[in-house]
Amino acid sequence: MMMKSMVLLSGALLMLGACKSSESKAQANAVMRRYNRPSPDVWAAVTNALQSLDLRIDEGRHDALGGQLTGTRATGDAVLVDVKSVDETxxxxxxxxxxxNRNMADIIHSQIGKFLGTGTAKTGFYGGNRWEGTYDTSLSRAMMAAERAFEAMGFAVSNREIKETSADLMARRPGTQAILLRLETGTPAGQPAAAGQPPAAQPAP
Known part of the structure; x- marks a missing residue:
């Protein structure tokens, strides 16, 4: 009887250790971002983001300071989202x-950012690396050049959001984090707009 109890106890400890190891690995590889919005707004964006990706929400608990949400992908993979209020905004x-799975976490973050408005993550959506440049070309030509560059580097454009004066391209390559490219058009006052672009708005007299 004692031997049987010891065996059962050992099995329980092994299972607990495996669960803790898996949980620690998931937490260690979690993707963390900051958003310039209060936690109630971010929480709403989180639930909308998961629903838009067809993820099942299993449990969600939150208050004015944040909360925690658990969900499941169609593949059975568990999803854990933790929202914490840093300050009022x-x-x-x-x-x-x-x-x-950091790639999947990146996709969820991109959807959260989409529901909050592009560019709301303080540290950048994908690791905080940011580079800016100015080019003398039209928005449409810049988009074509960007897509050619992505293709040459082995990245596939997975999402495009095009507006009148800006465009967001998301590209990814297997085994790497996603890249979010934002293109904006701006015409200096007194100069004609680039070919294919609307003229810049003039200030009211």
Whole structure:
């Protein structure tokens, strides 16, 4: 009887250790971002983002200071989203998928940002690296050049959001984090707009 109890106890400890190891791995590979919005707004964006990706929301608990949401992909992978209020206007969001699928977590963050408005993450959507440049060309030509560059580097454009004076391109390559490219058109006052672009708005007299 004693031997049987010891065996059962050992099995339970092994299972607990495996669960803790898996949980630690997922948390260690969680993707964390900050958004310039209060936690209630971010929480609403999180639930909308998961629903837009057809993820099942299993449980969600939150208050004015943040909350935690658990969900499941169609593949059975677990999704954990933790929202914390940093201050009255800033929230921190941590997303982990399965044992640390950072690419999937990046996609969820991009959807959260979409529902909040592009560019709301303080540290950037994908790791905080940012580079800016100015080019003398039209928005449409800049988009074509960007897509050619992505293709040459082995990146596939997975999402396009095109507006009258700006465009957002998201591209990814297997085994790497996604890249979010934002293109904006701006014509200096007194100069004609680039070919194919509307003229810049003139200030009211």
């Amino acid at each position: 800033t929230s921190q969001v941590s997303v982990s998928v399965a044992d640390g």
